[in-house]
Amino acid sequence: MRHLLGIEGLNPVAVTAMLDLAENYVLLNRSGKTQRDLLRGRTLINLFFEDSTRTRTSFELAGKRLGADVINMSVSTSSVSKGETLLDTAATLNAMNCDLLVVRHNQSGAPALLAQKVEAAVINAGDGMHEHPTQALLDALTIRRRKGRIDGLTIAICGDIAHSRVARSNLLLLSMLGNQVRVVGPPTLIPAEIASLGVQVYHDMEAGLAGADIVMALRLQKERMNKGLVPSAREFFAFYGVSAEKLAFAKPDALVMHPGPMNRGVEIDSAVADDSVRSVIKEQVEMGVAVRMAVLDTLARGPIWNG
């Protein structure tokens, strides 16, 4: 594999190898040592068509820890409206001899389109409602470290599944590794025929969280209320917000995750988010850097993923 465009198309062997490599980077990062020679002389460009602090910074740090020259390009929608197309941008990047291209875009499939035209290895850092593969990998690593395994678990993904690339990548990855994935949310936020992807669908948190090892909350954007998909934030919180009361339906040792940034009091209660025993939200951020180092390392070394 030359690119990492999504979890779809990966296999468990490749994923496990990637998680193992990331695990090494966690230890290395914690020891304070760096690997500044690994990607020396390579150029990594963070090409973000959509605002992001967390993911961009995480990739930036990952690249720098491996010694790459990291450049951040934030392409505002205004320059797109000036007529520069995605493929014009691709031509520019080719001229810059970019080796690794990290792309975030608000349109599903945009990184796949770029990947056809650029010489660099493309890493999808989130495209529209499609995929966010490094988020799923870092979530899997977080779960594996905390639970000691990444199979046979029951994982409930809650909230706005329909518009979430995090949900899609996670359900593909976690199902592939042999976990039971549930999606829980109001019917207006559950995408059509998602059960065909091998997940169980719940519209009730009590049933959806019963016996869950992992409870994953997703960000609910305000525009969903404006479009009438849910009547109000308070109603959403009352029925689907992850609170201590609802978390009690899950296993006693269930962990709470959130890809960030959080809307406290909408999809997650502050008391749960800040619970140092149950919440692994900060650890997810730490794992993010390690996973992205593993991804950059793997893609920069060449197409060894597909064996």
Place this chain on the structure above:
Amino acid sequence: MADTLFRKVSLSMPEGLVAGELLVQDGKIVDFGAGLGVPEGAAIIEAEGAILAPGLVDIRASLGEPGYEYRETFASAARAAAAGGITSIAVLPDSNPAIDNPALVRLITSRGEETGSVSLIPYAAATRGCQGEELAEYGLLKRAGAVGFSDGTKAIGSARLMRRALSYASGFGMRIVQHPEDTELSAGGAATEGARATLMGLPGIPAAAEAIMVARDIRLAELTGGAVHFAHVSTGEACTLIRRAKDRGLKVTCDTAPPYFDLNETAIGDFRTYAKFSPPLRVEADRLAILAALADGTIDAIASDHQPRDADDKRLPFAEAAPGGAGLATLLAVTLAQVHAGALTMAQVLALLTAGPAAFLGIEAGRLAKGAPADLCLFDPHRAWLVEAGKLPGKAQNTPFDGRPLEGKVIGTWKTGRRFFG
């Protein structure tokens, strides 16, 4: 013009294929049958195994002109049509400007005459500028030569406006051609709602958006006594509704196009924008239902649904890319694939591409008849060829069938006795 005698061909007659000969003089079919004499100086065309059919009649296409000449022009479309055996095209009015006044209607007709090789039959706008607000001047547009009223690939969304359009058009004995898609349910959508759109993270359009509009407009046709034609029908549910309406004697007709019976939604895998259509490609069960509706006569014609697009329209993220495919050059061969597969008979296919659409448009075409203009399509149903985007005749190269081997090729196309292809 020299006479032409076709020999050793199968003639496509209303009763089926008949081995025989056909003689063309002065641009007209003068005789057919067996053992015709050879007039002095006549060109003789022998093509054993080939079928001589009436020139194909395309019930619905967009040709780019006026306004989108970078995609296609009348001249380039005429070349594509000739290569596809098409000699008459009914042209959609949603160009820029829209065909919403009599002078523009006449322009379409006369630009067709200029090509010499293809008759262009104008639809006129159902509403001014195809904007979906005020009715266009149906009476004057009909007098100028319009054969029906449509807002092209835009649905007439307002039930009140559609009611008036059907009602007013009925006074002139004219029909409304509807793009059957509920405008609110389809707004912003890029693919058929379901497992595939969910996996790809694409905004979905439920298949029900088509059935809802078809059901509404059938009821409005009944209410007004008007005639409605549904363009590019793509779902089994819509076919069921139309079949029932026809059984009840309502003035309801419909067409479909090759993508809807040849492809299903899996063609958009890997975000292939060349397989993006409006309405979107459907699930396999719908594709099979369209074939069944073609076989049982529910669908009146197969249109090319030619929608020329250039690379800049298509090389975009999927939801932003323009829908539509080039369809003129591949219309016959892609349809013949269903004959070879046993889903449709040769007689059914030829009727759906010639006599059916000609009767719908009320034009003198689509039949091999003595005295009729010699618009002819000679094709070898078994000659193989490969569809290659970039090498198709005409300007538009946005075929969804790129790389597809097909069986059945046009050998020659004649318009009023003159050969324009082959």
